[in-house]
Amino acid sequence: MARVLVVDDALMMRKTIGNFLQRGGHEVAAEGADGLQAVALYKKHHPEVTTLDITMPESDGIEALTQIMAYDSTAKVIMVSSLGQKHKVFEALQKGARSYLLKPFTEDKLLATLKDVLQMSTEAGGVCCAGARPSKFPEAGASEAASFSIKQESESVLVTAFAEFSPGDFCDLAKELETLLQEKQKQFVFQYTQGNALQSKTVSGFLQLMEQVVRQGAALRVECFVQDYTRYFRSAAALQSVDWGLVKKKAV
Structure with a gap:
């Protein structure tokens, strides 16, 4: 069970999210209607996860996220966005949001996203998770079921x-x-030119991995097939020295 702060300017959306959470066995720590309330309630209740609408009066979700992350760099925030706000989602992920939900979403989608976010933590500047499974890392040419491969060239x-x-x-x-x-x-060399690894909800995780490499003094080249993701990665201060390549997507 998790204690969740729910912030949205629409009362009906707050109640919907709250009902979904309670049916999933979670607790609503508090509810807020704007970004100013979001920051104040986070500092008061210290929730395990916060759902934060992007478009709100007084102070929007991006500003609230920035202040929450400045107060607590380990905060787990899920942004709630309407369709057509892709640029805002990217901005939020870059500022520290762990994931996002697009309205309208189902109870199953909310609970699955919450479960993923609760498993995330950061160790030694990289991305990690609670209860990680041991594994043998796949080499290039691994089966299609593999999520990634590593090849020593x-x-x-x-x-x-x-x-x-x-x-x-x-x-x-x-x-x-x-x-x-x-x-x-x-x-x-990080290649994002095969399959569907790069998605709005995963780019922040990949960003942290690449920052992990650069912070320890290694040279890095990144190859993407989507210009939006390349632009998102290039905006990170830690990746200014990276060599970038925009290439055609390859079949898996």
Whole structure:
């Protein structure tokens, strides 16, 4: 069970989210109707997760998120967005939101997203999860069921993401990267040119992984097939030295 702060300017949406949470065994710690209330209620109740609408009066969700993350860098925030606000979702993920929901959403979708966010934590600057599973990391050419592969090339380590990542996948890859960095690997290539690994709800996790590599002094090249994601990654201060490539999507 999790204690959740629910913030939305629409009373009906707050009640809907609250009902979904309670049926899923969770507790509504408090409800807020705007960004100013969101920040004040977060500081008062210290919820495990916050659902935060993007468009609200007084102070919007992006501003509230910024203040919450400044107060508590470990805050788990799920942004709630209407269709057509893709740019706002990217901005929120860059500022620290863990995931997002698009209205209208189902009870199952909310509870699944909440479960994923609750499993996420950060360790040593990378992305990790509670109760991570042990695994043998796949090499390039692994089965289609694999989420990623790692291949040691002559001058670099090639990391290829194939499919949508779960919290466990992020944890596995973060630990493998840490091992490679401790072995003094100095050059990495991240490929997002196959499958559907890059999605709005996963880009912040990949961003943290790449920042993990750069912070430890390794060179990094990133290859994407979607310009929006390339622009999102390039806006990160820690990735200004990265070599970027926009390439055609490859078949898996």
